[in-house]
Amino acid sequence: MNLVFKALSDPTRRQILQLLRKKPMNAGELAEHFPIAKSTLSAHFAILREADLVEAHKSGTVITYMLKVSVLEEALLAFAETVGIGLPKPMPLKKAMGRAK
């Protein structure tokens, strides 16, 4: 369960899971949605696979990922999304107003 919590605590990994809810995607398609290096994304995939939240099918050189979450894990994902666990803290109001000026 620790692995699942660790996997769900990161907003990027949660976004990957949300994308995989719509359809199975390969690594390239998923990478288009994130402005991060492919190596970083690979590390995220590894964590998701380790937590058994995604299933990977290799055909040739293409790896296709498919969602594989239990009902409880899906509920935890929805909860983490709603609460915003792991998101950067909102900027203090004074600082935000200063920036706006």
Place this chain on the structure above:
Amino acid sequence: MIDRKGLWILILLGLAMTAAAIWRLSLLPDWHHMPMLTPNGLVVKNGLVLFVPPLSLLFTLAVVFAAKWLVTGPDDAIQARQRHSRLIFLGTGMLTALAQTFIIGRSLGHSFGLNPEFFARAVLMVSAIMLTTYGNNIPKLPRVSKRFAAFNLDPWQSARSMRLAGRLTVAFGLFQIIAAVLLPVRAITPVIMVLCLAYLGAIFWHVFWLKREPSPQP
């Protein structure tokens, strides 16, 4: 689907329960009239009520064999499914045996210090918890093929139908817990029956709907 050890336990439990029912019937002068101890005193029931628990176990076995016959696939996938269903089928066997012991005991005048209503609610709660645990892991089960092409789904459709089946089973279990706590005992059976039909209807409708919708290609 169930492993060999679990299957033998279920068969032995079924045989023991049937033997116990026949033994209790043999003690009665007329099997139509069996005395039962209730909180309101002695009531007379039909002796055939003793065969309800073994028959429900037989029904469980029939479902297990039907499921086993319906699916084909790699050995590891089948074994993973067997491990997953072990808890629910062995749990059902144990609860049914407990219910049979309780019925025979009450017919012999033992109350076990238990209120029958409380016992029924407790059995329902335990089976609901088993069902919820079972349903939670349904979406994680490996994919297997069905013997009939009409039931076969591609990997994406299969994953979606398993997710729905998991959610519905967990919802069913949770609703059963609520029903066991809040509803009057007489209302529980019809409500659970209606829920079972709704559950099966939803699964069939979803599979039918999925087969009409093209799967997204990665």
